[in-house]
Amino acid sequence: MTTGEVVHAAVAAEAITPEEAHTGVDSPHCGAIVGFSGVVRDHDGGRGVTSLSYSAHPSAERVIREVAEEIASRHDGIRIWVAHRVGPLAIGDQALVAAVGAAHRGEAFRACSDLVDLVKERVPVWKEQFFSDGTVEWVGIGQ
Template sequence: MGAPARVIFAQVRDSPLSVDECLAAVLLPDVGGIALFVGSVRNHDDDRPVTDLAYEAHPRSVAEIERVAAEVAAAEPVRAIAVTHRVGHLQVGELAVVVAVGAAHRAEAFAACRRLIDDIKAQVPIWKHQIFEDGSTEWVGAC
């Protein structure tokens, strides 16, 4: 089975995200399957046109994303995890979150990737402030 799973990095940052950076981080010799989740800013929420948004993070968000990633790494049969979440002002099409999970096999990678993004959205204190085409705004709970 090899060494225990490692969280290569779990970050919250205000600079553009890179799928390639996360992919490269989990591309280890004992990894046979990699699952990626890439969340981007879409141009709508339900039937309302979105022009842009801002993510704001609690000061504990870095510690919390690290904790969540470590919990998934400890609980799932994976080899490596890399995750970054963006904060600040983002335009439609920009990347908001990138999750990469490397495992020996694809099924384990997919399951852990799904768990990781779901746990991040439920537990990490990052909030989305959406700006709509009509000028109205809306805060969305933890992302």
Template structure:
């Protein structure tokens, strides 16, 4: 639980610097800029891209959809990670809409005082995002079939 500052003491800044679900291309540079922090000795990133195959099938495109509560759920997940690790700064952006092979689907980053905790917190952030935030993927295969993942 966060400590309440004493009178005259500044509250610690919110380590959650950037959270978004967007229908426009994602930027690794934007996420890197968001998590810059002079007190962080380690910054860990995860960049998820659309690959050209899944389960032995050739993938042509993906489409991501999100529930209207997805951004609020993303904030809840991020705040839980920030509470469990010494996070100085974190960011997470996920794309929705039509994506082509090679497009960025998700970018997350966590800055902590040390690299080990940055790696752990980043891993937890992407894993919890994928498990708990209501975002669904529709894979479209080159043979014309499609399937929903996570729905």
């Protein structure tokens, strides 16, 4: 392979799983598959979190695809699967799932790290956090 391949890049209203990401990048070419799961946790900044809701700009699906294609162009021979959830999420739900398959682990780790960092930097998704004390806070992800 001379360039990477994006097998899936999406903004999803339904549940996403590390298993579907792993399966999506699996290939006889890949000797390593590295994954990332951004999971909703029950705290932030010392405060209890009860749930989250993600909202996305209409361009988010296009931007996540562009990000995945950019990473694929930087890392030869990789396969990419990435999705970010929108809508209400409970504690323990997957908010961001990514997987990268590559011939070797070093390339898979580097590409997956680059992918997650760039998704969080560029994809226009906003998080609304609901705290156990009844307060709500918006957090911007992307631009």
